[in-house]
Amino acid sequence: MARVQTLSNCLALLLVVGIRLAEAGGEGYMKMFAAQQNPVDPCFDEDRPRRCIPDFVNAAFGTAVEASSTCGSGGPTRYCDVSDVPGGSPGPCHVCDDSTPRRRFPASYLTDLNNPNNITCWRSEPLVSSQSFSAPPDNVTLTLSLGKKYELTYVSLQFCPRAAKPDSIAIYKSMDYGKTWQAFQFYSSQCRRVYGRPNRATITKANEQEARCTDSHRYTGGDGLAPVGRIAFSTLEGRPSASDFDNSPVLQDWVTATDIKVVFNRLHLPHGQEEFAPQEEIQTAEETGVVKELRKDLQERAKAKGHSKAQFAKADGLESAGPTVLPSVQVIGPQEMQSNDALDIDVRDMSLVTTTVITTTSTTLAHHYAVSDFTVGGRCKCNGHAARCVPDKEGELLCDCRHNTAGRDCERCRPFHFDRPWARATAKEANECKACNCNLHARKCRFNMELYKLSGRVSGGVCLQCRHFTAGRHCHYCREGYYRDPARPITHRKACKPCDCHPIGASGKTCNQSTGQCPCKDGVTGITCNRCARGYQQSRSHIAPCIIFSEIPKVVQTQGMAGEDSGEHEETEHEYGYDGRADQCGKCRAGTRRLNLNKYCKRDFAIMGKVTDRHVENGAGGSGSAEWVRFTIQVQSVYKRARESRLRRGPMALYVHAADLACKCPKVKANKSYLILGRENDGGRQGALTATQRSIVIEWRDEWHRRMRRFQRRARSCH
Known part of the structure; x- marks a missing residue:
């Protein structure tokens, strides 16, 4: 009992020691297992490519x-062994027959x-x-x-x-x-x-x-x-x-x-038999092993057919021929002398066969070739870019190419990896194919040797079919008519923006590819050349849309809603529409988008709504034959209205004169929300909501809601 307890204690101690060793060497064990799970890639030394070749086979x-x-493919055929001993006689004869497994x-x-x-x-x-x-x-x-x-x-x-x-x-x-x-x-x-x-x-x-x-x-x-x-x-x-x-x-x-x-x-020819043997070394036909065996086979066949030995000798021609001589060489039966089972030769034909054997062998040799092993040692050709060859779907061998190469023998670079020429891997250099640098804007490229040499043999790839409005060898700049968006990297699919040069104010459609600045005509300014510069006013000419004038009038700013100033600001630039109506439209009387308390007080109503529909009406209203455009507006907020006004939240009709719309005074589009300030009976349509050149129509922004409520609270100070 004590021995059993001692053995149990020893086993427990060994178990504890083993656990502690495993804990102490846990990192080593993990590395060992990781190495087993991730075998070394022969084509890479960690992340660096290196030459790899298939196994020798x-x-x-x-x-x-x-x-x-x-031998034997056309039926049973007799062949004989040869002797390697100089002057030796032929060895035993055999039969080859492709239809018999042991004779194949x-x-x-x-x-x-x-x-x-x-x-x-x-x-x-x-x-x-x-x-x-x-x-x-x-x-x-x-x-x-x-x-x-x-x-x-x-x-x-x-x-x-x-x-x-x-x-x-x-x-x-x-x-x-x-x-x-x-x-x-x-x-x-x-x-x-x-x-x-x-x-x-x-x-x-x-x-x-x-x-x-x-x-x-x-x-x-x-x-x-x-x-x-x-x-x-x-x-x-x-x-x-x-x-x-x-x-x-x-x-x-x-x-x-x-x-x-x-x-x-x-x-x-065996040694000593390159020439015919001398006359004294001639043997008789009866002493030649092959002829003896052939004669024996024919005699047995004659006996089986009932012929006598005398008939055989007479037919054989040996009765009176005497001894026939043959050289001391390797002699085997010709192909016509097949096995007994395959032939059925009549005794009358034996003389012809025997004579053929004897006379033929006096000047010729019968032989065959025999090889036991045909070996070709080498490696699957992969040009140093593959470590193995594998069969494809059709069963044909091809290299398992690495280093960004392709082809049955890894003899070329894979598509889009033509930044340097293909080369065979060597012990010093893997010559890995390198991808072209197209900044994610192209899927094809080609190799150019001249560019490769000019770059110091570093890069020779030329990108093809650059997308996303890019151009250049590396798709690294914007094509004509587009400019680089500085807020996006060159690899972004929207890195290039259209120039959008004004058709009248700009002297061309191509802008600066870095800044987007269009080439403006004299007196015209702006990124897209869409307004007159300081000291110029709009003309009626498309050739010179902006001309100098002596007195600078006070005009209002057209570039967004500003503070709550009570007065109007003097400005030296104004926007214009180059649509051929400069001589008809003139300037908007209230075309400002700068709103203040004074302008709020002078209007009968102030609403915010979304334009949902548009219809053209001819010959309606108080102006007789005038043309009006009716918009359906969904009123969402009412910031000001008269006591007896019919303004309410919900759908309402808003009328705008077609001529004012053509001059973009006011500028109204469907499916957009607007802040509208005007007079209810302005424009000649009694009892209808209208917007004229004197109305203020501004595209709505959500941050303006607080400002409009502040105007409501201060409206009692209006005069």
Whole structure:
């Protein structure tokens, strides 16, 4: 019992210590978990962009290969192994048949998982060719489509054991998905004779994109007799600029490929068999393994058909032919010699077949090509702007572009990021694409190299289709006819305001883009050139709307409601309407908007209301044929009225003479509220509320309500 208690105490103590350690190191734990939740972005060092590249892969793995010839694709076909021993006899023969799984040798075996303990081979159809180099080549082609641009490091081929090795191999690459091809590398024991190139030529900076030819594939070192089982072409080996690859566009282009094509041109003859064997080394046909096996198969077939051995010998032509000789070379049955199950040869045809085998092999070789592994090592080409390649909706590979780049290979800048030219990322500079500076007024831009150079290679973007009435390379100023609103930043969508220059008072429609000042004619002033300057009066001419006059009359201010002065102020500027009626309208008698107690006392009524409707009436009222405009006004406040007045709150009719309205004296518009002071029987319309040139009509402001109540209290002082 005591032991149990002691163990319990120890566990409790460990738990307490663990909790305290977690509390003490809580910040460290949080950082660790944060790092796990937010993995490091390989394309950025914190917020600074840096070069990133996809992982190195075998680009050929699992990719389909197109072979121009595959053993057994046309039916069962016999092929034989070869011996690597000089002067050795051919090895055992086999049958390939694409319809039987264990006898299939498809091109898909070239790019499957390469297991040394379970080698899978692609084999071509057996070919019969001459040993002479002057004979046409035995071309068999393997074409590999990578599906995207890769930057390749090597191309490797592993040949199958007990199979003839090609003597001449050509490797080609394509950068446009198989449309055009460029020589990549050549292998041959006779480089100049087969490919017209010197053996192991030196590459200089002047020809770094030139394919070389070498005979290094034929033999390993040491005794120089054993043929190599693999060729591996290194794309940058022997290229002078390989050490400065980031700054070599030539080599960057050289290692780029979308497709690889391998062409086997000639058989590699075993050592000692490049020429025909001498006469004393000739063997008889009966001692040749392939012929023996063929004869045995034909005899069994003849027996199955009921033919006697004598009939077979006579038909075979061997009864009187004597021993037939063959050179000591690799001999296998031609493609016509298929498996017993696939052929049904009559005994009468055996002499023809046997003779063909014997006479043909005296001058030719039958062989096939066999490769177990086709490897292409490299990286998905993303120009340093992506760390991985991902499939799109159609399953095609493309780079997961960063650094504001776009394209299948991150080969261009994304839209609106053309402030500097696109460039490949290097170890020193990420060359991130930079957004154009258009102050939020444009969605498109283009790059200009001349501007980029003039800026010291800092900025070359030119904004296109500037909006919000802006203009300029960066949409940084207002276009003609607009000026900058100083109260708003240039990035604001309403940073530019229209000039609104007066059509008569201004000499043009373009104002100062900074201040908004319009160009005024002589004697005219104001931001929009809408009034005469000091010492000028309005004329009847549109050419010279303001002229000098000798005596300055006393006029009233027209720019808003002021204090409660009892007198009228002298003013040297006045507003006018350039509408062609200057000679008819004259000046408003009570066109002031400065109200005081004296003017309040001289009017019969003072009301505030909102104009809601307008109608034109012809030939009505006491003036006979005069034209009147009737407004419907909703009276909201009555500040003054006569004792017997009919003024009341609510809807009422307000009449204004059309001629006065045309001269804007008074100025009345629908859907606006006004303060109106006038005489009830003024204007010739008995019993109606009228507004004339002597009335005071001012657009209403809410702060005036208190002032009007003060006038009401002081109205007893009116005379």
